[in-house]
Amino acid sequence: MSNIVVSVEGLSKRYLIGHQVARRERYRDALRDVIGREARTFVRKAIDLFHGRQIVEGDEVEDFWALRDVSFEVKQGEIVGVIGRNGAGKTTLLKILSRIVEPSAGRVRLRGQVSSLLEVGTGFHPELTGRENIFLNGAILGMSRREIRKKFDKIVAFAEVEQFLDTPIKRYSSGMYVRLAFAVAAHLDPDILMVDEILAVGDADFQKRCLQRMDDMSRREGRTVLFVSHNMESVLKFCSRGILLNSGRIATLGTIQDVLSFYLAKELSGSNVINLSTKPRSQELPCRVRLIQVKTLNGQGSWSIPFGQHVAFEICVQSQSAFENMELGIGLFSVRGFELASWTNRCSGINLALRAGLNVFLVEYTDMLLLPGQYSLSIGLRSGRGFEDYVSEAASFEITVSERAAKINAQGFGGVLVPKVTVSTIRNADAA
Amino acid sequence: MQEIIIEAGRAERHYWRDLWRYRELFRVLAWRDIAVRYKQTVIGAAWALIRPFLTMVVFTIIFGKLANLPSEGTAPYAIMVFVGMLPWVFFSSALTGASNSIVGSAHLISKVYFPRLIVPMATVGVALVDFAINLIMLVALMIWYKFVPNWQIVLLPAFSAVALLASLGPALWLTTLNVRYRDFGYILPFLVQLGLYVSPVGYSSSIVPQQWRLLYSLNPVVGIIDGFRWCILGEQSQLYWPGFLLSIGVTAFFLWLGIRQFRNMENSFSDLV
Numbered sequence: 001m002s003n004i005v006v007s008v009e010g011l012s013k014r015y016l017i018g019h020q021v022a023r024r025e026r027y028r029d030a031l032r033d034v035i036g037r038e039a040r041t042f043v044r045k046a047i048d049l050f051h052g053r054q055i056v057e058g059d060e061v062e063d064f065w066a067l068r069d070v071s072f073e074v075k076q077g078e079i080v081g082v083i084g085r086n087g088a089g090k091t092t093l094l095k096i097l098s099r100i101v102e103p104s105a106g107r108v109r110l111r112g113q114v115s116s117l118l119e120v121g122t123g124f125h126p127e128l129t130g131r132e133n134i135f136l137n138g139a140i141l142g143m144s145r146r147e148i149r150k151k152f153d154k155i156v157a158f159a160e161v162e163q164f165l166d167t168p169i170k171r172y173s174s175g176m177y178v179r180l181a182f183a184v185a186a187h188l189d190p191d192i193l194m195v196d197e198i199l200a201v202g203d204a205d206f207q208k209r210c211l212q213r214m215d216d217m218s219r220r221e222g223r224t225v226l227f228v229s230h231n232m233e234s235v236l237k238f239c240s241r242g243i244l245l246n247s248g249r250i251a252t253l254g255t256i257q258d259v260l261s262f263y264l265a266k267e268l269s270g271s272n273v274i275n276l277s278t279k280p281r282s283q284e285l286p287c288r289v290r291l292i293q294v295k296t297l298n299g300q301g302s303w304s305i306p307f308g309q310h311v312a313f314e315i316c317v318q319s320q321s322a323f324e325n326m327e328l329g330i331g332l333f334s335v336r337g338f339e340l341a342s343w344t345n346r347c348s349g350i351n352l353a354l355r356a357g358l359n360v361f362l363v364e365y366t367d368m369l370l371l372p373g374q375y376s377l378s379i380g381l382r383s384g385r386g387f388e389d390y391v392s393e394a395a396s397f398e399i400t401v402s403e404r405a406a407k408i409n410a411q412g413f414g415g416v417l418v419p420k421v422t423v424s425t426i427r428n429a430d431a432a
Numbered sequence: 433m434q435e436i437i438i439e440a441g442r443a444e445r446h447y448w449r450d451l452w453r454y455r456e457l458f459r460v461l462a463w464r465d466i467a468v469r470y471k472q473t474v475i476g477a478a479w480a481l482i483r484p485f486l487t488m489v490v491f492t493i494i495f496g497k498l499a500n501l502p503s504e505g506t507a508p509y510a511i512m513v514f515v516g517m518l519p520w521v522f523f524s525s526a527l528t529g530a531s532n533s534i535v536g537s538a539h540l541i542s543k544v545y546f547p548r549l550i551v552p553m554a555t556v557g558v559a560l561v562d563f564a565i566n567l568i569m570l571v572a573l574m575i576w577y578k579f580v581p582n583w584q585i586v587l588l589p590a591f592s593a594v595a596l597l598a599s600l601g602p603a604l605w606l607t608t609l610n611v612r613y614r615d616f617g618y619i620l621p622f623l624v625q626l627g628l629y630v631s632p633v634g635y636s637s638s639i640v641p642q643q644w645r646l647l648y649s650l651n652p653v654v655g656i657i658d659g660f661r662w663c664i665l666g667e668q669s670q671l672y673w674p675g676f677l678l679s680i681g682v683t684a685f686f687l688w689l690g691i692r693q694f695r696n697m698e699n700s701f702s703d704l705v
Binding site for chain 1: 434435436437438439440441454456457459460461464467468471539540541542543544545546613699700702703
């Protein structure tokens with residue numbers, strides 16, 4: 001078909017990675033061993049040099065497939081979200097499609113002019129002024145000087161940096177820097193645009209403008225966009241189709257709703273128990289009390305909760321000693337990381353004590369009607385001496401669309417929850 | 433509509449057209465390097481003049497006065513040295529600049545596509561600007577010595593073009609090698625230092641014994657320096673044609689080798705930087 005602008009067949013990318021053999025006892029090694037090892041490494045490198053192969057650091061070399069046999073097609077005007085965990089091969093895919101990295105096997109056909117934004121402000125030079133950097137960055141992104149000159153005023157207006165145009169950008173605030181960088185990128189006119197996680201930088205307002213601009217490009221100007229992101233909310237809002245990558249292979253592809261729910265089903269409801277003891281803690285904490293696990297208690301035994309059902313879960317805590325007064329706090333967050341609601345047991349007027357050993361608490365949000373979407377929980381424990389344990393993003397869950405949601409037409413609601421409101425009639429017209 | 437096909441080991445079909453389309457980037461990168469180079473220095477662009485001037489003074493004193501080597505014909509020794517330095521400084525700075533260029537632009541190479549050939553070419557472009565500055569200095573020197581060049585000077589642009597090609601070939605080859613084997617980054621400064629004495633920069637190539645002349649000309653810089661001297665010093669300097677032609681041959685070979693190697697390796701640069 002003629003309106004297919006990106007077609008990818010059997011794309012694979014292999015990397016050679018070197019391992020350093022564990023050297024825990026390095027300092028006790030005999031000099032003879034060290035020399036022997038270095039000599040072996042040197043001989044291997046010399047042979048590589050002789051054969052014109054690349055040099056890999058390390059004692060052992062291994063193949064690593066960043067992408068394996070990936071095939072898909074994109075039609076003109078589609079916005080495709082590429083999702084997957086870290087290391088799934090999303091960025092590698094984008095780099096191959098934008099001709100930065102050569103594939104090891106497979107074939108890609110692109111119809112039309114391609115621009116890729118793997119970061120904003122590529123090639124910005126700190127010593128040069130804002131004006132000079134616009135031209136520099138524009139040229140790097142493939143714009144001609146005439147094109148940049150034509151769009152110069154628009155770029156400057158978009159970035160809101162008029163009075164600093166002739167200041168070296170090393171004096172810019174980071175916000176100004178990012179705005180200027182995105183302003184140049186936003187004025188590219190490619191047929192196919194590839195964007196990688198650039199929304200990770202900048203503030204909420206900036207992110208909104210970026211999305212708006214990309215939306216304009218595809219809806220109004222008919223351009224095709226490939227968009228890699230971790231931000232489920234913007235992927236869902238912005239993309240029409242999705243590709244889910246898992247360890248370099250395509251796990252699923254289709255409409256963005258299908259792909260996202262497949263992803264979330266695998267991510268979230270793989271198990272109803274989430275192990276907290278191995279999750280990283282962001283701060284140094286005393287080791288007296290540990291959050292061990294949380295277990296969902298809703299009807300299906302999964303972290304996908306139909307709209308209308310209560311959010312309920314069990315929290316297991318291991319403690320070395322008894323505590324008379326323990327404060328349990330739970331924060332509810334949106335996918336974007338905004339805190340939506342905080343709660344501690346004091347809010348409910350309940351006193352919690354910890355025994356030495358294992359403790360299990362049941363938490364149930366009895367009166368909170370969350371709208372369909374993704375949420376996460378942070379759990380903390382505090383004694384009189386301060387925080388004993390705190391796990392951010394301890395659990396993620398999804399509120400799914402249910403019959404009840406359909407009945408009240410929840411799809412059209414804004415915000416995150418439906419408040420409990422009473423309304424009664426005080427006066428009717430005929431009573432007057 | 434433009435169609436791009438990406439496959440393993442596939443050479444870009446429109447490579448040279450792409451290169452032309454990205455000429456703007458070449459200009460901008462060269463301009464950036466020049467614009468940034470003398471930022472935060474006190475005397476700024478004067479550095480471009482002072483360094484070759486001092487080298488010329490040192491060479492004139494050591495080779496011309498102390499070692500008492502002959503100049504070419506009646507030309508002042510200082511002018512002869514400076515004419516030799518013109519192509520040599522260009523050659524060596526093109527080589528040094530280019531060999532680090534790809535590795536130094538890793539942040540660009542791994543984020544944006546463009547014909548990679550532009551990066552080393554831009555550094556050669558920077559060397560070309562220095563070359564032009566030195567040329568102005570040569571004119572000042574000739575006025576100072578009241579030295580009048582011959583008609584051959586009209587051929588100088590042609591010889592400059594040869595010097596450009598002679599620098600580009602080895603520069604591209606070394607750039608490619610340096611991306612894969614960083615050892616070359618350490619070898620090169622040594623080679624450049626050695627080259628200064630192996631090439632007839634501080635002395636006239638006429639002092640090389642006749643039977644070694646042809647072998648000596650295997651060094652492409654020899655032919656080019658001789659050519660420059662013949663151009664500017666005129667009758668005073670005899671051009672050794674067999675040697676010069678050999679130098680041209682070596683230049684052509686290196687140019688072919690450099691471009692071929694670069695094009696073969698180019699696609700894997702982003703994996704290696």
